[in-house]
Structures are given as C-alpha cells and as structure tokens.
Amino acid sequence: MTTGTPHDLTIAEVRLTPILVSDPPLLNTQGVHQPYTPRLIVEVVTADGITGVGETYGDTQYLELARPFAERLPGRRVTDLGGLFALADEVAVDRSRAGGRLDVGGLRGVQTADKLRLSVVSGFEVACLDATGKALGLPVHALLGGKVRDAVEYSAYLFYRWADHPEGVASEKDDWGAALDPAGVVAQARAFKERYGFRSFKLKGGVFPPEEEIAAVHALAEAFPGHPLRLDPNGAWSVETSLKVAGELGDVLEYLEDPALGTPAMARIAEESGVPLATNMCVTTFAEIQEAFTRGAVQVLLSDHHYWGGLRNTRELAAVCRAFGVGVSMHSNTHLGISLAAMTHVASTVPGLHHACDTHYPWQSEDVITERLVFRDGTVAVPDGPGLGVTLDRDRLGALHERWLADDGGLRDRDDAAAMRVADPGWTTPTVPRW
Template identity: 85%
Template sequence: MNLTITDVRLTPVLVADPPLLNTQGVHQPYTPRLIVEVETADGVVGVGETYGDTKYLELARPFAERLRGRQVSDLNGLFTVADEVAVDAARVLGQTDVGGLRGVQTADKLRLSVVSGFEVACLDALGRALGLPVHALLGGKVRDSVEYSAYLFYRWAAHPAGVPAETDDWGAALDPAGVVAQARRFTERHGFTSFKLKGGVFPPEEEIAAVRALAEAFPGHPLRLDPNGAWSVATSLKVARELGDVLEYLEDPALGTPAMAEVAAGTGVPLATNMCVTTFGEIEEAFTRGAVQVILSDHHYWGGLRNTRQLAAVCRTFGVGVSMHSNTHLGISLAAMTHVAATVPGLHHACDSHYPWQSEDVLTERLVFEGGRLAVPDAPGLGVELDRERLRRLHRRWLDDDGTLRDRDDAAAMRVAEPGWTAPAVPRW
C-alpha cells in the first residue's frame, strides 16, 4: 500500500443559501466553500471541506503545494506544514469574520480552519486505503447515530427581487407563528426533537415570544436561543429570567468572555458558545471564570477531528459540556462532524447543522436525518462519494462570480434590501 500523496485538488464552490436572517444582516444567495481532494500513489482519493472565503483559499493553495510527497497517514505533520504557510497580517489584524459571527480572527485559527479540510481529506483517504471508517481511525464510535437539532431562522420568503438566487417553498418566518410553522416542517421532514432559534434579529421581547410559542407547540423539548452576542448583560439576564424554565441553554447572549461571565454569574441557565471560545488560547479564561457551560465545537476552527477530540477532553476535565456548531456547510463536513461526534463520550446536546437549508450538495447522495439523527457511516473513510458533475457545476458558479459572493458578507446582502444598512453596534439591545 502506497500512502504517498501524489495530487491535491482544491475546488472552491458557491452553494445556494436561503435568505436567513441574523444580527449582522442576511445570508447572501450563494455562499463559498472549499472542497479538498487528496490522491495517493495508489489512486485512492480522500475528500474534505472547509470555509471557502478568499482568505482561506489564499492559505490553502500554498498548503496544498507542500503536501505532495507526504503520507496521508502523517496527520500530525499537517500542523507543521501549516506553520510554514505565512498569513498576511492584513487578513487578521483588527479583522473579524462575518462581523464576528465566527469569533476571533487569528493567524493560527485561519491556519487551523484550512488544516481541517486537509485533515478530513487525509482521514478519508487513509480510511479508504485501510478499509476502515473515519470513526475507527479516531479510536472508534461510542454511539451508532448522532443527534442533530433543528436550526430555525427568521427568514424572508425569497431573496430581494432582482437578485439572482435559487428559490424554495419554505415561506417567510418573521414572527412566532412563522417560527413554529418552520419548526413543524423540520420535525416532519427530519424528525428533529430539539430546536435552536437564531436570534439577535428582532427586539428581545419578540424573540422571547417566539421561544414561548415553541415551548407551547413542543412541550418539554430542548430549546435554545442564539442572538450571536447582540445583547447587553442586563438584557441577557432578563431573557434568561423570562425563558429559564424552557431553555436547554442560552447561546452567546452577550459578546466576549467577560460579559458572558457576568451573565453566567447572574443566572442558572447554562450558557453555550461558538463565539467567545473558538481557540485553545481562549479556554483558560472562560473556564476559570465560569463563563460558559457548553462549548459548541466547529471542527473547522479547531483544526480538525482529532483536535475536536482534544477539545472534548479538556471540556470533560473542567466539567464543561461539548456539542457542535455549524456554519453553512455541505455533506462532506456533515459526515466529518458525525464521525467525530460519534467518538466523543458525554455528548449531551444535539449538534447544530445548517444542512437542511442547503438544497445543493457535491455528494452523489444526500445524508438523511431520521428521527433527528444521522446514522454513523461504517463504510471506509467518511462513507460519502463525491459527485463530480455537481462539483463542476458549483465550481462553475464560483468561476462566473465577479468576486461579490466569494466572501461571505451578511451586511452587504442586507444592504440590497435596506440601502445604508451597516452591521449594528453591539450590544444591539
């Protein structure tokens, strides 16, 4: 068996995205992702996926060049390679990603986000070569299926008139009745039993009413609300008081560890984050201050599946829960999340996934939720197959774009509907 990497292919794509609202603005009609393929001397191909904005592509290209001649089994070596790739300081100094929705922006985190796509591709290739599923390469699954939650968004029925976009039949969701209708559709289609509402869009009273409506429609089901740090400490505490009896956790109510610590000190409602702790360097302060009770890991930020397991071990040590965050992603990343989630003991919360919102994929077959869960694949590698024609089509879209959609910018998308819109200052309420 020859595990030497002989070819690496990077394919940026633009994927259709509905008009989902958040505190920064609204999703653009197409969102960038990067598909990574590594091929071994034996012709085994492994696939990975990560963020596709320009700054990730800028790093992925020199990274890919350095991989030829290395072994797909040399997963630790990926981090050494990453250290050799220079990050343009202008990409990180004083920069945030999508207005801060992805937490801090550092050179290391940028590198790790790129490493994650390659690590998953190498694990897929290694698993295929050895005839083992990725979860086995991570030490073995401790569960046969992974639970996901319905990721509810306030949304418009369609992108603004005149904007080239795909359409869907979900309709608008801009009030409690719309949110409950969306949740019902999620349960009918995918069997989800826990619900997360993306907040920070409307004044907190309206979002409290939406969560109350969900609690009435789905009594006893786990509910979460995530305003992406849009609230002050006082507002966060007020929401926690009003919804404490129905919330599984409150996600990033206020921005940054000090504010989260203040909120945590004033409420018994657990706080979760995918914003104030997105790097190993941020753990110590947050954990010693008791600022967060659940870390929502995004394996892209954290540098891949094996680093996610390390994060889970640190969380376990400190009695902090762990679950998974998601940004708009395709089936490759969903499969990767499912493999790693299957290996993490004590995963007590359903994972997030945007996948149901993505009508397009680069796989031959979509992953299917049953009863709100994904079966953990036991086929070699990730257990998914790339559809080259679909990949080619989504790449064509990226090639044809003049650059406006190649970097996610929710505030820019909102300006199309509301000229003059800028991402609101925080705290917004």
Template identity: 75%
Template sequence: MDTALIVDEVRITPILIADPPLLNTQGVHQPYTPRLVIEVVTRGGVTGVGETYGDGKYLRIARALAQVLPGRSVSDLNGLFSLAAEVSGDPAGTVASVDAGGLRGVQTADKLRLSVVSGFEVGCLDALGKALGLPVHALLGGKVRDRVEYSAYLFYRWAEHPDGGEPSAGIGARDDWGAALDPEGVVAQARRFERDYGFRSFKLKGGVFPPDEEIAAVRALAEALPGRPLRLDPNGAWSVDTSLRVAHELRDVLEYLEDPTSGMERMAVVAARAGVPLATNMCVTTVPEIREAFRRGAVQVVLSDHHYWGGLHRTRELAAICRAFGVGLAMHSNTHLGISLAAMTHVAATVPNLDYACDSHYPWQTEDVITARHVFRDGRLEVSDAPGLGVELDRDALAALHRRWQADDGTMRERDDAAAMRKADPEWITPAVPRW
C-alpha cells in the same frame, strides 16, 4: 513508509452554493456562499475529500498548502499545522490579528489557519480510511454510538432574496420554505422540521428582532412543542442587562442560551446570575481561550466545530478537556455540505461526553457535492461503517458549482451578510454590539 499512502496530488476547488435568505444580527445570508472542496490523491490511487470555508483568505492558504503537501504521508496529520503556518508566512504562529469574517468572535491568523487545516485533515483521514478499509470513526478510536442526534436550526427569514437570487436550474432544488418573521412563522418552521426530519430539539437564531419579540417566539415554541429542548442564539447582540432579563424570562424553557453577549468579561457576568447554562462558539474557539473561560465560569457548554479547532483529532482533544472540567459539549454548525456533515458525524460518534444534540444547517442547503444526500431519521444520522467518510464526490455537481464561482464577479466569493442586507436597506450597517 507505505508509498501507497504518500500524497501525490491535492486538488482545490472553490464553489458557490445556494443559500436561503436567513437573517442574523449582522444582516442576511447572500444568495450564494463560498465553500472549498479539497481532494487528497495518494500514489496508491485513493482520493480523500475534505471541505471548509471558501472565502479568499482561506483559499489563499489552502492553495499554498496544497502545493507543499505532495510527498508527505496522509497519516502525517500533525505535520499539517506547521506546514500551514509556514505557507502563511508565519512559521512561529505569532501573527495575532486578521479579519477571518463571520460570527466567530475575536479573529486571529491562527483561527484562519485552523479552519484551512481542518479540511485537509478530513481529506487525509478519508483517504487513509479508504486505503485501509476502515471508517474514519475507527481511525479516531472507534464509535461509541451508532446514530448521532441533531437539532433543528430555526431562522427568521425572508421568503426570497432581495434581488431574487435562487439556485440555478439543474443544480439545486428551489427553496420553498417561505418567510418566518414572527412567532407563528417560527413555529410553522419548527413543525416542518419535526415532520420532515424528526428533530426533537430546536435552536432559534436570534439577535434579529428586539428581545421581547424573540422571547415571544421561544414561548410560542415551548407551547407548541412542550417538553422539547429549546435554545436561543443572538450571536452576542445583547448587553449584560438584556441577557439577564431574557435568561430570567426563559429559564424554565431553555436548554441553554448561546452567546447572549459578546466577550469573555460580559459572558462571565451573565453566567454568574443567569440561572440557565450559557453556551458558546464565539468566545471559546481555540485552546488559549479555554483557560480563562473555564476559570471564570463564563460558559457551561462549548459548541465545538471541527473547522474552528483544526480537525477531528483536535475536536476530540477539546472534548476531553471539557470532560475533565465538567463543561458540557455540543457541536456548532456552519453552512456545510455533505462532506463536512459526514466528518462531523464521524467525530461526534466517537465522543463519549456529547451532552447535547448537534447543530446542523444541512436541511437549509438545497445543493451538495456528494452523490447521495444525508437523510435524517428521527432527528438522527446513521454513522457510516464504509471505508473513509462513506461519501462519494459528485463530480458533475462539483463542476457546476465551480463554474458558478468562476462566473461570479467577486461579490459572492466573500461572505458578507451586511452587503446582502444593503440590497434591501441601502442604509444598513453592521450593528455595533451590544445592539440591545
């Protein structure tokens, strides 16, 4: 074993990053959201970086995994999964339920561990690539495209947070997007995405307003941007009947309808009659969920997310399964920073059957922990050929965002869209599904 590739130290840094007041069916994003930056340092003096969710339940496993990783090779990626199970107190992987939070469908302890492992795997791949002088995509088998296409992620949103929260001076740029609460606002948002980033496909986060209002917004987008691929994602907020009605009314303009209703049973019923492909990042997020979904034809597009699936190698495994069953593949986005976007771009570059433009929240994020922000040109990102991920950690920014996390009283360390909404509406509770 090459001792230079042995892990010497793992640094875990929880941070809070500014997040705009983006609306979804659960509520609204808080002024800050937690992320976790992972640094894997080798005995050879190379540091690799990874990123994942930063809520306390992820942080606890990450800290435990960081304690036991030193002494192992950065190439031992398969070993991360058993280590994570051991440190979480479930070596057999038998614990079935845990509240992992977010709009992720049914939650399990395994899903929580996979999201932690993803950050460590990316950190190890970054370190390995730097040590060998190879880009991460080369470690995954080599790129099949030089640029990866991304889609504009449209949100209903307020002009500002209910409590006036905004990025602290000197850390991030001020959010200047303004409100988007009707079809005109959504179209204006899309036009800015097109002008500033060159995006050519557009996804609207729905489940916020009654379905007829969201139908009107998609229709307005189709009229303003004729021929452009459009997507709508209400995060499972609708009943079967509502899902079918929306699908029928928008089937001539939607590229796909994402998670219109909750659960495999309802999705299968809708898929059989919708007349438009159904996509998911809620009912198929782990391998055990694939069999039933594909057998029942419940989804026609899987939105992979390397955080959900446990890293880049397992994302490629998912892509191979989708290819074998003729199921489309896209990529889901969370509130990620530049490290995760780099990782996402590397794995996307290696997947032959990437059938759709990838999602990305990145244009909404005014803060980052890398020295040079990613730049979208014509809605695409160039695939870096530099060793590792091709990004450099901005230690001053990382320290500032960590100080914000340290100073927080605990209210922002756990993402809670319903709690943020209650600042505007004290009576708000997370709506039961189906909501409409």
C-alpha cells in the same frame, strides 16, 4: 496468515475546488445570508490513486492560505496528520512576510490568523483521514478510536427568514416560506420536525428586539413541550438585556447561546442568571479555555471541527471540556455533506455528548456528493463504510465551481451586511451590543 499489499499512502496530488452553493435568505444579527455562499472542496490523492475528500470555508482568505498549503503536501503521507499544523504555520509565516492579510470578520467568533489557519488545516485533515480510511477499509470513526454511538443527534436550526432573496437577485428558490414572527417560527419548527424528526430546536436570534424573540421561544415551548430549546443572538445583547432574557426564558431553555460577547460578560450572565450558557464565539481557541472555564463563563462548548483544526483536535477539546465538567456539542455554519459526514464521525466517538449538534444542512438544497446524508428521527446514522462514507459527484462539483468562476458580484466572500443592503440600502453592521 496472508497480508494484503500495503498501500502507498504518499500524497501524489492535491486538488482544491472553490464552489458557490445556494443559500436561503436566513437572517442574523449582521444581516442576511447571500444567495450563494463559498465553500472549498479539498481532494487529496495518494500514489495508489485513492482520493480523500474534505470541505471547509471557501472565502478568499481561506483560499489564499489553502493554495500554498496544498502545494507543499505532495510527498508527505496522508497519515502525517500532526505535521499538518507545522506546515500551516510555515505557510502563514511566509504569507505574512509577503504582506498577505490574515484575519477576517463575521459571525464565526473573533477571527484570528490562528483560527483561519486551523480552518484550512481541517479541510486537509478530513481529506487525509478519508483517504487513509479508504486505503485501510476502515471508517473515519475507527481511525479516531471508534464510535461509541451508532447515530448522532442533530437539532433543527431555526432562522427568521424571508421567503425569497430580494427581487432582482439571482438565487434558487425553496419551499420554506417566510418566518418573521412567533407563528412563523413555530410553523418552521413544525416543518423541521415533520421532514427530519428533529427533537431539539435552536432559534437564531439577535434579529428582532429581544421581546419578540422571547415571545417566539415561549411559542416554541408551548407548541413542543419537553423539546430542548436554545436561543442564539450571536452576542447581540448587553449583560443587562441578557439577564432580562435569561430571567424570562430560564425555565424553558436548554441553554442560552452567546447572549453577550466576551468572557467577562458571559461569566456575569452565567453567575447572576444561573441559566446554562453555550458558546461558539467566546471560546474558539485552546488559549481562551482556561480563563472562560475557570470563571464559569461557559457551561456548554460548541466545537466546530473547522475552526478547531479538525477531528482530532475536536476530540482533544472534548477531553478538556470533560475535565472541567463543561458540556460539549457542535456548532455549524453553512456546509455540505462532506462536513456533515465528518461531524457525524467525530461526534460518534465523543463520550458524554448530551446535547444535539447544530447543522445548517437541511437549508442546503445543493451538494457535491452522490447521495445526500439523511436525518431520521433527528439523527444521522454513523457511516460504517471506508473513510467518510461519501462519494464526490464530479458533475455537481464542476457545476458549482463554474458558478464560482462566473461570479463577479462579490459572492466569493461571505458578507451578510452587503446582502442586507440590497434590501435596505442604509444597513450597516450593527454595533454590539445591539440591545
């Protein structure tokens, strides 16, 4: 028997490339997406010259943690994944001693220093797994224990939206058109189904008064009988409003997502309505699980490998959910193909994934990989090539980085309320509950 020369898996170099990616004017309860959104592309290069790629949030506070983190990686091995967490703790402690800020707001659930740190770790963890897979000639799913399905189902992520960003704002155009009422939402869902074959539909709510969103979901149920439907107002409603919505939509929803904020509110809504509740806001760290699960506040946990700290943590989370009889699926934020590949690999390894995962990917017309991932019948085929199975397009990466370098208009940090103020100068982030 012959054995190949073992690779030197020592990290020799780490490259961080912040970019700005075009984003359509998607509405949510806090405002509207800015025309460009920040992401961070991580490259980890081994002593043998193998490059692994990862992707995570790119706002300033993530970059401020990612940079000192990256500086400490050379000399470690790409296989030392457990060590990434201790390293992140060291970096965070050093930064807080130096007076660095450690929390940000927004729609990613309550942002804690812990979550920020884990989101940074996830970009490096994925890059290390990609490099290891490439060195060993194994797909990332094999490094996670092996896939249990060949394709991962995703849901269409419907948004109320304008046709274009406000006049005078530099932006890319797309052909989706506006969706601001039930007919517009149904037309958007139809386009998603025709273009990508999605079977499940999630509507981002919390934008219009609940009666209008209830009407939109009823219109979807009528237009797409038998298709799983979800509505997610990002905690914009009171318990009373949530119970009213649950009462009206309970028989057509697969689940209601984050109707109100916090475990006590979610527990009451779940108990009194009997409608399954999903979350990517109420439980976003391991520390929050025990209370929420034992109080029955959550029936479907939407993991997000970015803020749960990577693909291995996502599997651990899925195991905890299994133990509590809580369903598991995935949440997303604006992301590119590297993250979609990572999501697909880990989702392919999770037993009992009974709900289609969310993805923003169809809204993103730009990417940094040579071949975009494709949806067929609403699914992404699990890549079986080495690593993640994606190839970085250096020209595209460079162009999107140039855009980031050139930005002086505050786009390096996601701020949906600021984007809304361009159209509505009096807009302030609504207080919760909004209705």
